[in-house]
Amino acid sequence: MTFLTPHLPFHDPDSERANGIPHPGALPPPGSHLVITDTIPSPGHFAVYHLVSAALARKRKVVWVDFRGEGRSSWETVLKKLGTPLPAPSSGSFIHLTPTSLPDPASSPSTSTSSPPLFDETTDAPVLKPTYEALLPHIGASASASASASGTKSEPQSESPQGAVDTGAVVILDGLAELLWMGFRPVDVGRFVRSVFAKVRSTRGTLISTLHADHLPLTSSLPSGYSGYSGSTVSASVSGFGFGVGSDSSAAEAELLERLLRMGGGGWWRVSHLASGRSGDVSGEISAASNFPPEGTAFPSVPRSKPLQYRLETNTVKVFPKGTGRGFL
Amino acid sequence: MPSFTRRSAPTTPAAPDGTHPSPSTSQPLLPTGIPSFDDLLSGGLPLGGTLLVLAPDTHSAWSRLVARYFLAIGLLTSCRNVVVGEPGLGRELVKGCMWVDERAQGGGSESEGEDVGATGEGKGGKKIAWRYEGMKKFKTTVGGSNPLNLTKTLPSSALHEAESSRQQVYIPLDDDEPGNQLRPGPSDRSWPVLASALNRLRGILDEVPRGDKLATRVVINELGSVDWGDVSAQGIHRFLHSLRSLLRTRPASALITLPAELARTPPRGWDGDRDSWVTSLAWSVDGCVELRGFGDSPNLAPLYRPLHGLLTLHSFPTNHSILPLSIKTSSLLGVSQSATSGSGGGGGSGAGENNLGFRAGRKRFEVETVHLGIEGGTGERRTEPVRDVAKAMGTGVAPRLGAGEGEGGVGNEGSCRTWLRARRRFG
Numbered sequence: 021m022t023f024l025t026p027h028l029p030f031h032d033p034d035s036e037r038a039n040g041i042p043h044p045g046a047l048p049p050p051g052s053h054l055v056i057t058d059t060i061p062s063p064g065h066f067a068v069y070h071l072v073s074a075a076l077a078r079k080r081k082v083v084w085v086d087f088r089g090e091g092r093s094s095w096e097t098v099l100k101k102l103g104t105p106l107p108a109p110s111s112g113s114f115i116h117l118t119p120t121s122l123p124d125p126a127s128s129p130s131t132s133t134s135s136p137p138l139f140d141e142t143t144d145a146p147v148l149k150p151t152y153e154a155l156l157p158h159i160g161a162s163a164s165a166s167a168s169a170s171g172t173k174s175e176p177q178s179e180s181p182q183g184a185v186d187t188g189a190v191v192i193l194d195g196l197a198e199l200l201w202m203g204f205r206p207v208d209v210g211r212f213v214r215s216v217f218a219k220v221r222s223t224r225g226t227l228i229s230t231l232h233a234d235h236l237p238l239t240s241s242l243p244s245g246y247s248g249y250s251g252s253t254v255s256a257s258v259s260g261f262g263f264g265v266g267s268d269s270s271a272a273e274a275e276l277l278e279r280l281l282r283m284g285g286g287g288w289w290r291v292s293h294l295a296s297g298r299s300g301d302v303s304g305e306i307s308a309a310s311n312f313p314p315e316g317t318a319f320p321s322v323p324r325s326k327p328l329q330y331r332l333e334t335n336t337v338k339v340f341p342k343g344t345g346r347g348f349l
Numbered sequence: 350m351p352s353f354t355r356r357s358a359p360t361t362p363a364a365p366d367g368t369h370p371s372p373s374t375s376q377p378l379l380p381t382g383i384p385s386f387d388d389l390l391s392g393g394l395p396l397g398g399t400l401l402v403l404a405p406d407t408h409s410a411w412s413r414l415v416a417r418y419f420l421a422i423g424l425l426t427s428c429r430n431v432v433v434g435e436p437g438l439g440r441e442l443v444k445g446c447m448w449v450d451e452r453a454q455g456g457g458s459e460s461e462g463e464d465v466g467a468t469g470e471g472k473g474g475k476k477i478a479w480r481y482e483g484m485k486k487f488k489t490t491v492g493g494s495n496p497l498n499l500t501k502t503l504p505s506s507a508l509h510e511a512e513s514s515r516q517q518v519y520i521p522l523d524d525d526e527p528g529n530q531l532r533p534g535p536s537d538r539s540w541p542v543l544a545s546a547l548n549r550l551r552g553i554l555d556e557v558p559r560g561d562k563l564a565t566r567v568v569i570n571e572l573g574s575v576d577w578g579d580v581s582a583q584g585i586h587r588f589l590h591s592l593r594s595l596l597r598t599r600p601a602s603a604l605i606t607l608p609a610e611l612a613r614t615p616p617r618g619w620d621g622d623r624d625s626w627v628t629s630l631a632w633s634v635d636g637c638v639e640l641r642g643f644g645d646s647p648n649l650a651p652l653y654r655p656l657h658g659l660l661t662l663h664s665f666p667t668n669h670s671i672l673p674l675s676i677k678t679s680s681l682l683g684v685s686q687s688a689t690s691g692s693g694g695g696g697g698s699g700a701g702e703n704n705l706g707f708r709a710g711r712k713r714f715e716v717e718t719v720h721l722g723i724e725g726g727t728g729e730r731r732t733e734p735v736r737d738v739a740k741a742m743g744t745g746v747a748p749r750l751g752a753g754e755g756e757g758g759v760g761n762e763g764s765c766r767t768w769l770r771a772r773r774r775f776g
Contacts, residue, residue, distance in 0.1 A: 060631050063667055089590055091397070091597040094668035097374065101671065122551075122591045123544035139587075144540065201629050202590060203583035203618075234628045270625050298676070298702040300684040332672040334373070 022046055022077075022102065023337040024070045027328055028289070028308055031318040046074035049317035050187045050224035053217050053286035057233035057277065061293035062304030064230060066330070066337050068192060069095075071228060073104040076114070080226075081189040083115040083158045085151065088195030092116050101335050115158045115189075119151045121202060138202070146204045148212040159189055159219050188225025191216060196280075197232040200272045210279035217283060229280055235270035238295050284312030287319035292327075303332045305342070365564035365600045367426035368396060372678055376669050379428070379564060379602045382418030384492025385716040388681050389705075390636060391674035394602045395666050396564065398635035399593055401605045403627065405612040408644030411658065411707070412606040413442065414714060415640070416568050419604045421446040421497050423566040424511055431553055433520040433546050434570030434577075442570055443517060444508060450498040450712075489717040491680045498712050520549045522576055539578030543588045547595065554599050565601035567592075573616060574608040581618035582626070585611075589633040605634065612639070631663035638662055640707060653719065656706035660716055681705060681718060 029044030048054045054071075058064030075082050076099070084095075096106050107114045121138045136150035193216065199209050213229055220227045281288060288309045294302055305327040310319040322328055331338045364370060368377035371392055378393030381400075387393045394400050404412035420443055423430045432439040511517035522542050554565060572588065573580045580588075589605070596603055607630075615626035631637035642658035643650040653659070662682065665675035676684055683703035704719040 060628050060664055065667060066671055069671065089594040089597065090668060093597075097376075097669045098671055118594065120591070120594055121587050122594060123540075123547055197629075198586070198590060198633065201583065201586040201633065203587070232628075232632055235625065270621055272620070298682070298684050300676070303676075332676070334670075334672050334677070337671065 022070045022073050024067065024339060025074070027339045028306075028320040028322070030320065047071060047078065047080070047190065048226045048228070048286060048319070049314055050226060051221045051285070051314045052317065052319070053220075053227045053229065053280075053283060054319075055277070055280050055286070055288045055311075056228065056230045056291065057236070057288070058230070058291040059232070059234045059236075059293050059304075061298060062291055064289070064291035065098075066332060067289055067291060067306070068194065068228065068230060069098055069102060070337070071190065072192070073099060073102045075190040075226075076104045076107070079113070080187065081113050081115070081158075083155065083189050083191045084117065085155060085191070085193050086116060086118045086195070087193065087198050089118065089198075090194070091118075117151070117154055117158075119154075138199075146199075146202065146208070148199075148204070148208060152212060152215060155191070155216065156219065159191060159216075159223055159225060188220060188223035190226045190228065191220050193227070193229045195232075196229055196276060197273055200276060206272050206275040206279060209276055213280060214283060217285065221285070227286075231273065231277055231280065233273060233277055233290070235273055236290070236292070238292055281311055286313055287311050290324070301331060302329045305329050306339075363562065365396070365428075365562050367423065367428040367564045369393070371395070371669075371674060373674055374669050377564075377600075379566060380422055380426075381415070381604075382422030382495070382497055383415065383714055383716070384495055385490045385681060386415070386418075386638075388491045388679050389638070389662055389675060389716065390665060391678045394604070395635065395668070396600055396602055397597045398666055398668075399589070399596065399603045399605060400636040400638070401589075401607070401630055401634040403607055403612040403630075403637065403639040404642065405609055405639070406642030406644040406658065407609045407613075409642045409657075411640040411642050414709065415638075416442060416570065416604055416606055417446045418497060418714065419566060420568060421448060421503065424503070424507065424516065425449065425496065427516075429516055429518065429563055429565045430511070431518045431520060431550065431565060431567045432570055433550060433567065434522065434572075435574075436519050436521045438576070439519045439521075439570055442568070444503065444505075446503040447497045447499045448501040448503045448507075449496050450501050489720065490715045492715075495713050499709070499714065500712055518553055520546055520553070522546060522578075539580045540584055540587070542578045543580070543584055547588070547591050550592075551595055554595070554601055563600065565599070567596070567601055567603035569603060569605040571608050572605055573611045580616060582616045583618050585616065586629065586633055589630070593634070627663060634664070635666045635668065636662075637664045653706060655708055656717065656719065657708045658706060659719065660705040660707050662705065681716060683718070 025044060025046040029046070030048050031045065048071075056064050056067050058067075072082055072084070072095070092106070092109075099106050109116070116134065118135050119138045120135045124141075133154050136154040138146060138148075138151070140147045193213060196209055196213070200206060213227075217227050219225075288311055290307050290309070291304055292306075293304045306322070306329075307324045307327040308320045308322040310321050313319045327342060328339050329342050329344075330340070364377040368379055369392065370376070371378050373391075377396045378387075378390075379396060380387050380393040381390070390400070402412040402415050404410065420430050420432070422428075424446070430443070432442060434442075508517070523545060550567065569592070571577075573585050592603060592605075612627075614623060615621065619626055627637075627639070639661040640658055641661065643653070643656075650657070662675070665673055667673045670677075675682060681703060682705075705716060706719045707714065707716050709715075
């Protein structure tokens, strides 16, 4: 159980039925989509680390599409600290795809199928099809299945040797905002995510998308008990979770976020900073909303008006109710 | 199991020359040449990282000064320097680098008027109150002595030697490179120039004359200025994304400067405002620092004396650790838990982030915390001219006391005295 599980648990009846005991899950249920947004003073990397650590601990296959260009070595260091070291690249249970914007990528020796180009080599237009094609072979094979039959397609809904319901891969689309800034249109990125989600859902996998959302109004700036939308253009049904645009400045990010939320099928974790600035006691706030999750499953709900606060520490993350960072009000 | 086991050789490669290990992780860091700046970055710029320095002040060039420090310390520590930009400006940038004062080597304080770490003994033999004798002098900055001296310039012989040995390399901006077959895309007409620079940089980084023991410092000089062509916001972001992926797996780090106009207003192709532009830039690099000098707003200079500008740390390296090392170790930033947890709660524990500024003295550039003066700010009395009050009295309109006049008690007190004087004069 990693640091966010007691505070943001998921409930998956299939898993509980298979294991025989009801317990909160650290991972979103199979066939669901979790959107994670963050801001520059409070990056949401820790939430992704939590989910990856949980997936690796449960022998789920993880496919990380690194649009940010973060690199594998950083994750190796962090996940080792969290107690779930990354599997070797040759193991097949952790796939790292780094779509590249470099010119003439074929000349790079490190370029292979793991680095699909983000721009067409002849027209220089932004394209996501190579990334989708590079991603497709990795969706659907769970870690246990790939370990038993490497390279063969797994059968969804099959029973694993432990008796648990076999599930697909955890696919992470990390850094969708970076695509917008490089010239991708929100509608194209939205289509790409929808296509990946359709494939992930058919294989009982889990999709996680990360997006920077500095344009959203701060969580703690709202009065207590506030619910409703602060934006007029957005009509997605995320109950009590306003996500209006603070200004017209970040229309592309707002449009993409709206498209992601309209897909439904999961939930939204929103990481934001404090209005009072950086602090040693509180690194930021996190709230969660359910957004039409798959039938029979439950996503955590933490309202914007009463968010959880967290503090990053060297080897873990402390999560606590607002105002109780040092153990007292 | 035997009592003695044969110890195998370490599998991790040795850190390149000119780097030092991070205080918390084993990640090699490249110092920027400014100790107080390194404090903000928790020791320096991580190898494989990118640092963006914004300087929106059009009347000064603070980002160029930081870039010169970055290059100068690279020449001193046997790193390889690569400057990407217009060749003339690139060479001028290196030529103006500060250098070491040989006479001051090996001792002596290089302070100027304000000794860092000086004790409570006043200057000129003055004795201060006994209860303050044991106290250290209030410090607004950190870091030890800096070998680089702003009064010294890089000797031409050293520059020639560095250029001839390819320790100092320049990458010009042109799009007629033979290997560059890219056609200008719909997003950016100037992309061939940027692509050519990236291809040449990749070629230089891939030639490793001394194995992995050579660290490379890359300076992207004035990215997006007229020399780079008509670069759009999307082109700049694509360049930063490519640069990051290029450096991640190589022993190199980059410092990027933007022209002042691009730090003030977004380039073409960006629909949002300036804040959203800066935020997007801060996400696209590992660290983003803004040096907002007082050149454009001279009225701020006396308020913040002796500072020359304010510093904003938009982002800092967050990779290789859950808790960003800047938060963990930076004394100047002031949010380090190790610095506050000892007090056991209350008081200053968990205090917010410090306000930061910078100043360039005669010999060195420093980042400092911003504090009010001894008298709580400006010591000047700010009052309305007497004739205005007289006019007001003459027209029968009583002057408002303390409303909109000056700031704080000094201004209000002055207004009150002026009004009383005018009242006595006019009966």
